[in-house]
Amino acid sequence: MRAVSELQALQDERKKVDPEKAEAIEQFLVKLRSLGSGEADFTFILDDASGNSFIENPNAPSSDPLLSLRFYERTYEQQAALGFLAEPTKESGDSSQDASTVEGNSGGLQRIPHGSVGAVAGRRAIAQGNSDEITAALYRYSAPEEVDTLPSTCAACATECVTRFFSTKIPYFREVIVMATSCDACGYRNSELKPGGEIPAKGKKTTLIVRNVKDLSRDVIKSDSAAVSVPELELELSSGTLGGIVTTVEGLIVKICEALERVHGFQLGDSTYEWKKKKWDGFTERLAKLLNLEEPWTLILDDALAASFIAPATDSLEDDKQLTIEEYERSWEQNEELGLNDMDTSSADMAYNTTSTS
Ligand SMILES: [Zn+2]
Structure with missing residues (x-):
């Protein structure tokens, strides 16, 4: 409705200068008003790369039969626009640069070829948390004989630390890889559960x-x-x-x-x-x-x-x-x-x- 009044505001002016355009906008306004008054069904799409938008669900806490929600991976351009990349100018900046070198420079963002998206969805961490809960819970199901370690850096203070990881089979569940990082310097803890084996068929x-x-x-x-x-x-x-x-x-x-x-x-x-x-x-x-x-x-x-x-x-x-x-x-x-x-x-x-x- 705000769009209607903003378009309406300049209609008189427009009719004098560009009557054809004014007529088209008039038609559009009629349509817009009928949607705003609930006379006609319409689809409202909110596409927010930052993920901060929200449409109220009148049925909450039940799910909303009229609302569908899709999450997607941000494109390089969207990440850059949101300021998530350290040097966003690399890709969009110099168009005279050879495409292949731009590709090689893209650095921060991992380039995922089309067709492997499903592999990403299936391999995404099952769960993660910033406490020992995950590892403690999983030790209940198995006492892993082999715990491997990897050198890594603390996500909080960037001090060098170790990530412990082991693979375990949870009864009636599946094989998972537990990765736990704890930082002696600042006390930061992070555990991640990754799926092992193939993506289940069912x-x-x-x-x-x-x-x-x-x-x-x-x-x-x-x-x-x-x-x-x-x-x-x-x-x-x-x-x-x-x-x-x-x-x-x-x-x-x-x-x-x-x-x-x-x-x-x-x-x-x-x-x-x-x-x-x-x-x-x-x-x-x-x-x-x-x-x-x-x-x-x-x-x-x-x-x-x-x-x-x-x-x-x-x-x-x-x-x-x-x-x-x-x-x-x-x-x-x-x-x-x-x-x-x-x-x-x-x-x-x-x-x-x-x-x-x-
Ligand atoms: Zn730390």
Whole structure:
């Protein structure tokens, strides 16, 4: 509507100088007004390379059926425009320079050839954190005999330090590589969980019925590609939100709710509709009930890359009646979103050969 009034402001002037253009703009204004008054459906696209834009979800904490969210890797130009590169002039500056030398100079940004995007999505760290939580949690599943070290530099103070890494197989999960860096000089700690082996051919949906305190303290790995939902709370968190975290069932729910409150909190000021306030009060109340275990509830982790995990309470998964793991074929759209359709690898070919009979 602001665009309408700004365009409208100069219409009289325009009619005198350029009547043809004024007429075209008049038509456009009619259309714009009908959209603004909600008379016609339209698609609103917000493309923000900085990732700082936000469209309110009126259904929060449930997901919004009308809203779709896509994350993408920033291009070199976008990184430069945002000031993320030390010397942004290198690429765009001198056009007379030979293209191949520009390529060689691009330095900071790793150039990724088209077609390997899926490999990046699949190989991205499953989870990372700045504490010992990850390593501590993983030592519970295996005592690695071989811990290798790599010299590295501290991300906080740039002092030389070591990164310890080991590979471990989590039962009923997959092989992961744990990389932990700690700095003696400043105390900075960072742990990262990277997927080992091939990108799983199928997605995985893990469902846990939470009944007791033990369930609340089960270990959880929620990867960046996992969607989280709690039907009893009408809570749905789409994939790509919150990043990857290693935590417990309780920790995950608390973290999600804190993040939701941060995002939606600003709407709860004086100007907020009464029903919205009520909805959030109700949500917090129900959340407290779940965490107090007043009634059983369900935690669902749906991960298209099968990189998420809820710890079984028993040695054998079959004995754990509260935990169900279902594997499923990814849809073409999911593969497309993950960039796996363009991928030219034998593992993908194998997956296709085994699934298609035509
Ligand atoms: Zn340091």
